[in-house]
Amino acid sequence: MSKPRVAIFDFACCEGCQLQIVNLEEEILNLIDLVDVVEWREAMSEQSHEYDIAIIEGSITRPEDAQKLEVIRSRAKILIALGACATIGGVNKIKNNFDLNEVRECVYGKDAQMPHLNTEVTKAVDEVVEVDFKIHGCPIEGSEFAQIIRSLLVGKTPFVPDYPVCVECKAKETICRYEYNEICLGPISRAGCGAPCPTAGWRCFGCRGTVDDPNVEAAQEVMEKYDLTVDDLKQKMVLFNTK
Amino acid sequence: MSVSTVTKEQFKSFVAALVDSDQNVVGVQAKDDKFAFGELTDANALRLDYDVTILPPKKYMLPQREALMNFEVAGAAESVQPDEKMVLLGVHPYDMIAINQMDELFSQGEYDTHYMNRRNNITIIACDVVTDSKNVFAASMNSATCDTGYDILLTAIGDAYVVDAATDKGQALVDMMSGANEATDADLKKREAVHEKNIAALNKHELECKPSFLPKLLEKAYDHPVWEERARLCYSCGSCNQVCPTCYCFDVQDEVNWDLKTGTRCRAWDGCLLTNFATVAGDHNFRKKRADRFRHRLYRKGKYVPGKIDGQIACVGCGRCVTACTAKIANPVEVYNTILETTELR
Ligand code: SF4
Numbered sequence: 001m002s003k004p005r006v007a008i009f010d011f012a013c014c015e016g017c018q019l020q021i022v023n024l025e026e027e028i029l030n031l032i033d034l035v036d037v038v039e040w041r042e043a044m045s046e047q048s049h050e051y052d053i054a055i056i057e058g059s060i061t062r063p064e065d066a067q068k069l070e071v072i073r074s075r076a077k078i079l080i081a082l083g084a085c086a087t088i089g090g091v092n093k094i095k096n097n098f099d100l101n102e103v104r105e106c107v108y109g110k111d112a113q114m115p116h117l118n119t120e121v122t123k124a125v126d127e128v129v130e131v132d133f134k135i136h137g138c139p140i141e142g143s144e145f146a147q148i149i150r151s152l153l154v155g156k157t158p159f160v161p162d163y164p165v166c167v168e169c170k171a172k173e174t175i176c177r178y179e180y181n182e183i184c185l186g187p188i189s190r191a192g193c194g195a196p197c198p199t200a201g202w203r204c205f206g207c208r209g210t211v212d213d214p215n216v217e218a219a220q221e222v223m224e225k226y227d228l229t230v231d232d233l234k235q236k237m238v239l240f241n242t243k
Numbered sequence: 244m245s246v247s248t249v250t251k252e253q254f255k256s257f258v259a260a261l262v263d264s265d266q267n268v269v270g271v272q273a274k275d276d277k278f279a280f281g282e283l284t285d286a287n288a289l290r291l292d293y294d295v296t297i298l299p300p301k302k303y304m305l306p307q308r309e310a311l312m313n314f315e316v317a318g319a320a321e322s323v324q325p326d327e328k329m330v331l332l333g334v335h336p337y338d339m340i341a342i343n344q345m346d347e348l349f350s351q352g353e354y355d356t357h358y359m360n361r362r363n364n365i366t367i368i369a370c371d372v373v374t375d376s377k378n379v380f381a382a383s384m385n386s387a388t389c390d391t392g393y394d395i396l397l398t399a400i401g402d403a404y405v406v407d408a409a410t411d412k413g414q415a416l417v418d419m420m421s422g423a424n425e426a427t428d429a430d431l432k433k434r435e436a437v438h439e440k441n442i443a444a445l446n447k448h449e450l451e452c453k454p455s456f457l458p459k460l461l462e463k464a465y466d467h468p469v470w471e472e473r474a475r476l477c478y479s480c481g482s483c484n485q486v487c488p489t490c491y492c493f494d495v496q497d498e499v500n501w502d503l504k505t506g507t508r509c510r511a512w513d514g515c516l517l518t519n520f521a522t523v524a525g526d527h528n529f530r531k532k533r534a535d536r537f538r539h540r541l542y543r544k545g546k547y548v549p550g551k552i553d554g555q556i557a558c559v560g561c562g563r564c565v566t567a568c569t570a571k572i573a574n575p576v577e578v579y580n581t582i583l584e585t586t587e588l589r
């Protein structure tokens with residue numbers, strides 16, 4: 001059996017998730033043993049149009065990116081969204097809260113009207129094409145990436161948690177932020193990261209997006225129990241969970 | 244077996260010697276302004292005056308995640324058996340009672356060798372509660388004190404401990420304590436007073452019936468509005484399960500190695516409040532609604548588990564779920580009392 005061909009593409013992002021793959025170091029050699037990487041701008045110069053698995057990093061912010069993504073989708077058997085920018089739009093979606101012309105001028109100044117800077121409303125990959133698997137996080141967890149890839153290679157559906165970060169936070173015996181009347185997005189955010197933020201004494205910022213069925217109706221009443229408001233909560237959600 | 248008294252200083256020397264030996268010693272220590280069981284490397288760090296730990300000691304019998312076996316894909320499998328010995332210091336009575344219940348559950352029917360091997364390798368030094376936590380209601384659940392399961396029970400009386408050795412393993416440890424004298428009648432009276440005090444004090448939420456009445460009460464509560472009223476705010480975060488000393492559900496997952504030929508089967512804590520806890524083959528979830536899952540936990544504690552262990556109620560009143568629930572809806576006493584107050588009981 002020939003090895004599956006893998007191509008990695010990046011759109012609007014910081015490339016931090018690809019870096020997490022590179023940081024796998026020894027494991028990356030195992031991976032390269034099992035697949036043929038045929039295109040990966042960050043690590044090699046070759047390009048290819050023949051691949052089975054396409055890994056997409058970054059969000060879609062320009063019409064030409066959407067077109068490129070559609071072509072990739074048509075060529076790939078499996079398409080994986082890598083990292084928050086790709087899975088939920090991530091920090092790039094903050095811009096969707098503002099008028100686009102203002103955004104262009106603020107970021108690009110006098111070049112704002114140049115055609116290649118024609119930035120539009122930010123979309124997650126699955127708002128443009130069908131996505132088969134999502135590897136969440138900003139950045140992704142290297143070990144989770146490896147686990148998902150190995151599962152796909154043996155033909156097993158990868159395990160991706162649909163429970164909140166609190167599960168992993170409690171398993172680590174972390175003190176809950178709510179014990180100090182502080183907001184944490186853990187109860188509605190998707191786990192899989194091992195709750196590093198609450199473990200370090202921060203709130204969860206929700207970088208993996210929400211669980212499939214977050215209890216948003218509860219927010220108002222629950223926040224009141226801590227002398228907080230829904231607006232406090234919404235404000236914390238802008239960073240990663242703008243629509 | 245003996246009941247002796249040692250001064251707190253003498254006890255500390257004993258712990259220091261234990262820590263210096265090749266034994267694996269685990270004890271309660273401060274974690275910021277809370278407490279947690281953890282490996283003890285310094286006798287001074289042991290805090291037997293703690294109120295409650297964030298997680299119960301079940302993590303040493305049923306770890307958050309553990310390997311069950313190594314396997315070849317579509318081939319042979321070899322079980323992984325834990326064999327590490329441990330002295331566990333500072334188990335409160337309510338947690339001791341929870342461990343006793345888990346021991347029964349994991350040894351009945353299909354004997355769970357992983358749990359039972361770990362359990363049998365642990366020597367438990369329990370201790371009566373010195374400081375009551377903000378949500379403890381052990382007294383309502385008859386678990387403010389305990390009389391079995393431990394190898395040693397410590398009770399702080401002033402600047403000394405009454406040390407009650409209940410097993411040979413426990414006695415062997417007491418024999419190592421220099422300065423241990425037979426407890427006097429006065430010491431035993433003081434211990435009695437501690438027990439009486441705890442039976443009164445460890446009751447921050449008062450259950451308005453005897454715990455033994457709960458299975459009967461719940462027979463009439465399946466369609467009670469309380470489930471929906473409370474679960475409306477439920478995040479399905481499972482914190483109430485994770486922190487509970489009597490929650491023992493786990494999920495089994497297989498992981499393959501990079502050779503794609505071998506792998507490890509692991510089990511990790513699961514919880515009946517999580518959305519997909521009851522999802523089975525074909526993606527069918529037979530407890531889809533938050534209220535159904537919320538009700539399930541309180542039926543487990545008050546009716547289903549008691550049905551497997553001679554009527555013992557599977558809530559020991561540690562109060563951890565009350566503290567851990569971000570939505571502040573998980574308190575079993577509030578739920579049971581609401582049902583008591585609104586149900587025609589004849
Ligand atoms: S998800 Fe985060 S780390 Fe990954 S590319 Fe986007 S911004 Fe960078």
Ligand code: SF4
Nearest residue numbers: 166169176177184186
């Ligand atoms: S700190 Fe956040 S993630 Fe952790 S248990 Fe509390 S709410 Fe959940």
Ligand code: SF4
Nearest residue numbers: 193197204205206207
């Ligand atoms: S704790 Fe929250 S913000 Fe931190 S990595 Fe996990 S999901 Fe992202």
Ligand code: SF4
Nearest residue numbers: 487558559561562564
């Ligand atoms: S149900 Fe709550 S109070 Fe009862 S034993 Fe479990 S965590 Fe403790």
Ligand code: SF4
Nearest residue numbers: 477478480481483568
């Ligand atoms: S801790 Fe509270 S919010 Fe979380 S699952 Fe339990 S009852 Fe629901």
